[in-house]
Amino acid sequence: MSLELTERVIEVNNLKTYFYLDIGVVKAVDGVDFSVDRGKTLGIIGESGCGKSVTVHTIMRLIQSPPGKIVDGSIKLYRFRNNELEVVDITKLDPKGKEMRNIRGKEIGMVFQEPMTAFSPMYTIGDQIVEAILTHENIDKKKARERAIEFLRRVGIPRPERTIDAYPFQLSGGMRQRAMIAMALSCYPRLLIADEPTTAVDVTVQAQILDLLQELQEEMKLAIIFITHNLAVVSEIADDIAVMYLGKIVEFGKKEEIFNHPLHPYTVALFRSIPKVEGKLERLVPIYGNVPSSYQIPEGCSFHPRCESAIRGICNVTLPDLIDVGNGHKVRCLIYQKVEV
Amino acid sequence: MEMLNRDTFTPLISVRNLKKYFPIQRGFLRKLVGYVRAVDDVNLEIEERETLGLVGESGSGKSTLGRTMIRLYDPTDGQIFFRDGDKIINLTELEGEELRKFRKNMQIIFQDPFSSLNERMTVLENVGDPLIINGLISSRQELIEQVVETLQQVGLRREDIRRYPHSFSGGQRQRICIARALILKPKFIVCDEPVSALDVSIQAQILNLLKDLQEQFGITYLFISHDISVVRYMADRIAVMYAGRLVEVAPRDELLTHPLHPYTEALLSAVPRTVMGRRKGRAILTGDPPDPANLPTGCVFHVRCRYTRDICKEEQPNLRSIDSNHHVSCHLAETLELKGMEIHV
Ligand SMILES: Nc1ncnc2c1ncn2[C@@H]1O[C@H](COP(=O)(O)OP(=O)(O)OP(=O)(O)O)[C@@H](O)[C@H]1O
Ligand SMILES: Nc1ncnc2c1ncn2[C@@H]1O[C@H](COP(=O)(O)OP(=O)(O)OP(=O)(O)O)[C@@H](O)[C@H]1O
Ligand code: SF4
Numbered sequence: 220m221s222l223e224l225t226e227r228v229i230e231v232n233n234l235k236t237y238f239y240l241d242i243g244v245v246k247a248v249d250g251v252d253f254s255v256d257r258g259k260t261l262g263i264i265g266e267s268g269c270g271k272s273v274t275v276h277t278i279m280r281l282i283q284s285p286p287g288k289i290v291d292g293s294i295k296l297y298r299f300r301n302n303e304l305e306v307v308d309i310t311k312l313d314p315k316g317k318e319m320r321n322i323r324g325k326e327i328g329m330v331f332q333e334p335m336t337a338f339s340p341m342y343t344i345g346d347q348i349v350e351a352i353l354t355h356e357n358i359d360k361k362k363a364r365e366r367a368i369e370f371l372r373r374v375g376i377p378r379p380e381r382t383i384d385a386y387p388f389q390l391s392g393g394m395r396q397r398a399m400i401a402m403a404l405s406c407y408p409r410l411l412i413a414d415e416p417t418t419a420v421d422v423t424v425q426a427q428i429l430d431l432l433q434e435l436q437e438e439m440k441l442a443i444i445f446i447t448h449n450l451a452v453v454s455e456i457a458d459d460i461a462v463m464y465l466g467k468i469v470e471f472g473k474k475e476e477i478f479n480h481p482l483h484p485y486t487v488a489l490f491r492s493i494p495k496v497e498g499k500l501e502r503l504v505p506i507y508g509n510v511p512s513s514y515q516i517p518e519g520c521s522f523h524p525r526c527e528s529a530i531r532g533i534c535n536v537t538l539p540d541l542i543d544v545g546n547g548h549k550v551r552c553l554i555y556q557k558v559e560v
Numbered sequence: 561m562e563m564l565n566r567d568t569f570t571p572l573i574s575v576r577n578l579k580k581y582f583p584i585q586r587g588f589l590r591k592l593v594g595y596v597r598a599v600d601d602v603n604l605e606i607e608e609r610e611t612l613g614l615v616g617e618s619g620s621g622k623s624t625l626g627r628t629m630i631r632l633y634d635p636t637d638g639q640i641f642f643r644d645g646d647k648i649i650n651l652t653e654l655e656g657e658e659l660r661k662f663r664k665n666m667q668i669i670f671q672d673p674f675s676s677l678n679e680r681m682t683v684l685e686n687v688g689d690p691l692i693i694n695g696l697i698s699s700r701q702e703l704i705e706q707v708v709e710t711l712q713q714v715g716l717r718r719e720d721i722r723r724y725p726h727s728f729s730g731g732q733r734q735r736i737c738i739a740r741a742l743i744l745k746p747k748f749i750v751c752d753e754p755v756s757a758l759d760v761s762i763q764a765q766i767l768n769l770l771k772d773l774q775e776q777f778g779i780t781y782l783f784i785s786h787d788i789s790v791v792r793y794m795a796d797r798i799a800v801m802y803a804g805r806l807v808e809v810a811p812r813d814e815l816l817t818h819p820l821h822p823y824t825e826a827l828l829s830a831v832p833r834t835v836m837g838r839r840k841g842r843a844i845l846t847g848d849p850p851d852p853a854n855l856p857t858g859c860v861f862h863v864r865c866r867y868t869r870d871i872c873k874e875e876q877p878n879l880r881s882i883d884s885n886h887h888v889s890c891h892l893a894e895t896l897e898l899k900g901m902e903i904h905v
């Protein structure tokens with residue numbers, strides 16, 4: 220196995236997750252490709268409803284079916300079994316089966332925006348972390364508790380020997396968030412998925428959590444998928460950035476590329492619409508129009524009704540491909556694609 | 561964006577030693593066991609047409625200050641003065657009918673455009689309600705005309721008056737809330753996190769709208785937000801709140817680049833930046849936010865401050881001016897060399 224492939228942690232190809240509702244089909248994720256390597260962070264950004272959460276919930280196989288269904292594509296998870304690299308396609312697994320349960324928590328950890336969705340209010344955080352460890356690993360309860368305390372200490376929770384017996388509601392929002400990170404990492408996963416983990420906390424707590432994630436990433440060589448709608452946050456934490464619009468990745472590349480040379484008209488428009496803490500104060504330019512209803516995704520390039528550069532007769536007809544314009548910088552726009560008219 | 565001239569400063573609003581304490585009651589008999597000092601001895605002034613940005617961590621008392629300033633809450637102590645032409649009105653002394661009449665000068669826009677409208681009322685009724693309550697219209701035709709005019713000012717259309725709130729998007733609903741706040745032609749509006757619940761691309765529309773309305777009607781804003789980049793875009797001056805107290809007030813760029821209070825320094829260093837590369841040497845804030853029911857003695861920030869000295873534990877610093885524009889409450893303000901943000905203007 221080549222080095223390049225042993226570094227790989229996850230590879231998503233042409234993933235499509237649709238919801239079949241009475242009123243129509245929501246193509247929430249519609250042909251998404253990306254991969255994440257060890258020690259790297261992929262940031263996913265985009266407006267509300269563009270499919271960020273559905274993408275990662277599909278990876279965790281947490282999508283309710285019906286109405287949700289994976290209609291195409293693969294999610295290859297690279298993992299070690301007895302020191303041998305093996306690749307499993309998560310889309311082929313039974314979401315309720317033993318193997319998937321083992322992947323959730325053991326191979327992939329997940330933190331959410333609201334820690335209360337991860338913790339039950341009925342049990343102490345210690346009980347819940349210990350339970351998570353015991354589910355996945357062959358160690359006794361005492362060892363599991365020791366490990367839980369160690370992780371709570373590692374995420375910066377004061378007096379972990381005592382705090383381990385606290386109930387979730389007894390902790391501040393920032394501390395709960397840390398406890399959730401401790402739980403997500405307690406089985407040494409290779410991949411951590413963080414869905415808006417700092418949206419509900421103060422900037423000071425946010426900074427602590429971002430620093431913590433970066434430290435732990437270095438220590439554990441974690442691959443991270445980090446979802447946020449905050450451009451500044453993504454620029455602090457990500458190596459690669461994927462910009463999503465209506466279920467598709469419209470631009471992908473190294474963080475520096477995306478920030479310094481955004482190519483897709485949507486990315487450019489998004490940047491111009493967001494207030495910044497540095498640079499000249501210029502009037503914000505809102506993106507024209509609204510995100511269309513997810514039942515009626517526009518024909519051709521789905522951004523065309525809002526795009527300043529749209530070419531009539533072409534953009535509303537032809538679906539652009541995600542084209543590599545060099546250095547792994549990819550863009551889904553007909554301007555960068557040679558089209559037959 | 562020009563700065564205000566402090567020499568000709570004639571505040572629209574002056575707040576003097578304002579306090580708002582909430583009682584903490586326990587047990588069956590609801591015995592009083594203490595107070596949450598949500599707003600504690602706040603002094604500030606806002607000039608006409610000015611936007612004062614208000615920042616601070618969750619629970620620091622920003623909303624309570626905003627609501628008390630427009631008498632949605634009765635102050636526990638202190639005074640609020642409001643300039644009305646040549647007259648200075650002492651808001652704290654207004655009661656009953658007088659207060660009700662004066663209220664049209666002061667409005668509030670809330671964070672959540674989904675809960676601040678009445679779902680069972682049409683847009684016409686939601687927006688026109690303040691006119692009816694205040695007895696300011698004499699016919700339905702007049703109501704419709706005024707509502708339509710206001711809707712158009714916020715970018716909505718005549719046809720929208722018959723629709724119900726649920727059929728609008730988040731950004732449109734916030735426009736309806738703004739129209740409702742605007743219809744009485746207020747002089748002062750408290751904007752309490754008006755874009756926090758909105759999608760990034762909608763935020764720009766609402767922020768620009770608020771700026772344009774200010775320009776057009778000469779409105780004064782208290783603009784509350786936890787997002788420093790949004791506050792930078794909107795505010796002329798910025799006030800920083802911590803545990804119910806104002807710890808620093810200064811013109812926008814001055815505050816961002818040359819903070820004088822250690823809490824402001826920590827807050828600014830936590831702001832995520834779009835500059836490349838991971839930053840080192842953050843003045844990371846440790847410890848939990850203070851319990852407002854049980855505040856530390858001396859400087860409220862001393863348990864988390866990197867620069868604490870003995871005096872900080874004993875004496876409470878007051879907000880004082882370092883120069884005519886820059887106010888801070890820290891014993892060591894003159895001696896500390898704090899790090900602000902580089903904003904590269
Ligand atoms: N269980 C479901 N049933 C039907 N539609 C769904 C379901 N879950 C998500 N969707 C739809 O799929 C689309 C993508 O939703 P998703 O939650 O992934 O958005 P998001 O990018 O995470 O947005 P946000 O930033 O608001 O979290 C939306 O149109 C949403 O309404
Ligand atoms: N009606 C109330 N009764 C009792 N306590 C209250 C009331 N409103 C606010 N408080 C308390 O007063 C303190 C300040 O709350 P406030 O809502 O003003 O903070 P804030 O700065 O607006 O926070 P956030 O950023 O979370 O909106 C908090 O401790 C809060 O719990
Ligand atoms: S393909 Fe056309 S409509 Fe789509 S982003 Fe490019 S220029 Fe705009």
Ligand code: SF4
Nearest residue numbers: 859862865872890891
């Ligand atoms: S008064 Fe003392 S404790 Fe308070 S902010 Fe200043 S240096 Fe820190």
Ligand SMILES: [Mg+2]
Nearest residue numbers: 271272273414
């Ligand atoms: Mg989401």
Ligand SMILES: [Mg+2]
Nearest residue numbers: 622623624752
């Ligand atoms: Mg508030």
